[in-house]
Amino acid sequence: MTKISFKSIWEDCEKKNNYPSRANNIKVVDYKDFEKNVTEEKESFVLDIVNSLYSGDIYILKGAYTKEFMNSLRVRTFDYFKEKPSEFHKMLEGCPDFHRKIDIETGKKYALRLCKHSFYFYPWNNDPLNIFNPIYKRWRVIKKLMGMNPEAFEQNTPKDGVIDRIQIVQYPSKIGYLEPHTDPHKHQRLFHSAYMSKKGKDFSGLGFYAIDKKDKILETEDHIDVGDIGIGYATVYHGVAPVNLNKEPDWQDVNDGRWFLSLYSNETDIHKKRHTSSGVSEKLNFSKNIKSQVYPLEILS
Ligand SMILES: [Fe+2]
Structure with missing residues (x-):
């Protein structure tokens, strides 16, 4: 019999069952304990965690980073790009680090509708804020949990087809x-x-949410502190609702809105048809009430 590993149990689940599309429960666990369990890769933990994630559970891993690290990451990222123009670069060889402001109007042109200010960092650049080491320390744990080589893609550049990307996002107030x-x-x-x-x-407000098995909003933010990590199976529907609905957005203010860090290994633009995120292709049974929570008023009409 082959040894039980993250990889073997993921493959088992994926062979037997459809990918999960709805969230199940939110599980809150201590990051250090979690890291230890992943590193040890004991049979009982592997079976538990993989089956739980594949059933749609979302995990909040408490205290993965210090609050100081996250606050400094936010402020230093904002300052670093402050005087640089908003740009866009495809994921091709030599792609620089850049930032991009996507307002409501521009966001409507995207396959996935959104409004945000994103800051991108790639491992082949000079890591101007020294963030790759501390982030990779945690990212390797999550990659191992995903059944991968913990250091997979770290040395890749766009010509290799898949690359690691650090994205820091500010969702401005209201929009x-x-x-x-x-x-x-x-x-x-x-x-x-x-x-x-x-x-x-x-x-204040909803922020990050998932869609549960009754097509209702599953709120997450009450469980979340600065420095926690959140993970869930990629095909579980999730989104970000506007926050601070009574405040005007201020793209020039580092303290405005809601910030988060997104870590992804992306297919690069050398692929003609990139495997990317997809919007709601099936009809979600949102009530009007839920809709008004998750879409800003401007685009409801
Ligand atoms: Fe997402």
Whole structure:
């Protein structure tokens, strides 16, 4: 009999059952314990965690980063790009680090409707803020959990077809949002975020949510502190609702809105048809009430 590993149990689940599309429960666990369990890869843990994630459970891993690291990451990222123009670069050889402001109007042109300010860092550049080491330390744990070589893709550049990308996102008050969607799962099984803002302190409102098995909103932010990691199976529908609905957005303010860190191994633009995120292709049974929570008023009409 082959040894039980993350890889073998994921493959088992994926062979036997359809990919999960709805969230099940939120599980809150200590990051250090979690890291130890992943590293040990004991049979009972492997079976538990893989089956749980494949059933649609979302994990909040407490205290993965310090609050100081996250606050400094937010401020240093914002300052680093402050005087640089908003740009876009395809994921091709030599792609620089850049930032891009996508307002409501521009966001309507995307396959996945959104409004956000994104800051991108790639491992082949000079790591101007020294963030790759601390982030890779945690990312390797998640890659191992996904049944991959913990250091997979770290040395890749766009010509290799799949690359690691650090994305830091500011969702501006009132208008920042990302419609419900599934993430690409071909090169990483789980969405992998880390949180940089705290509900009730830095923002008010729904923020990050998932869609549960009754097509209702599953709220997550009450479980989240700055420095936690969130993971879930990539094909579980999730989105970001606008926050601070009573405040005007301020793209020039580092303290505005809700911030988070997204880690993904992306297919690059050397592929003609990239495997990317997809919006809601099936009809989600949103009530009007839920719709008004997850889409900003401007685009409801
Ligand atoms: Fe996503």
